[in-house]
Amino acid sequence: LMLESDLRRSLERNEMKVLFQPVVRLEDRTVAGFEAILRWDHPKLGRIPPATFMPVAEESGFVVNLGIFALERTALELAAWQRSLEVDPPIFASVNVSSRQLLRHDLLHDVKTVLARSGVIPGSLKLELTESLVMENPEYAAQMLTRIHDLGAGLSLDGFGTGYSALSYLQRFPFDTIKIDQSFVRQMASGKTAILRSIVRMANELNLAIVAEGAESEADAQALAELGCDYAQGYAFGEPMTMLQARQLVGAAP
């Protein structure tokens, strides 16, 4: 496949970008952190979204290289900001983790290396893992994630509510944050809030921070705040942006 050989050269050719999408505090709309999202600028095909190249990367194993790249770029940028910004709590950034990276690769080693090399404030670098990923092998995932948590990395449960597992079960994993899938925000707009309310109540009881994904309007943001979500991410607050734009947004030194 053409795309696969191109993909393998994307990193050395500098075509892969790590974009940052803001996550804001709903109480005052300040920027709390960012989610790192990969974008591929192909020389001939133009901008290719992760939904297109991630399946190819998963298949070929190159997803591990991409994951390490995203983790390193994110940690180095965040650490640079932290040297010039005095904000408490520090701005965080979260990086998506693929199945192969957690289950068939030494993710613990990668995280340890990146934390040591970058010098980011512990807890401000987070990993995002989906429910379906951790449920592929719950025992192994729980063991690995506990060791990664012990290194000082934060852990977010991504796309919550789309799978079949219960928060009470996931309590066994050292997550500090859950990200509620954007499908619940869409439902909320048509008056369906029951599931969202129960997720928020249980997350509060388990001491988990809540990020609602896919907040596209001021009305979404208001409703999510009223339901008790702590943070929101979505087009209402900003699309994935370049690191330079993100740096300017938080007022870090150039």
Ligand code: G
């Ligand atoms: O931005 P977009 O909606 O196209 O992203 C689609 C998917 O790609 C999202 O589910 C996101 O989790 C995934 N994705 C984006 N960046 C990364 C990355 O660095 N690593 C992994 N594993 N997935 C990513």
Ligand code: G
């Ligand atoms: O990792 P995850 O699947 O959560 O990736 C988030 C994806 O959702 C990103 O690819 C991002 O571009 C997309 N996204 C972010 N904010 C919004 C939004 O407000 N609306 C929609 N439809 N998609 C969004």
Ligand code: MN
């Ligand atoms: Mn994510």
Ligand code: NA
């Ligand atoms: Na998500």
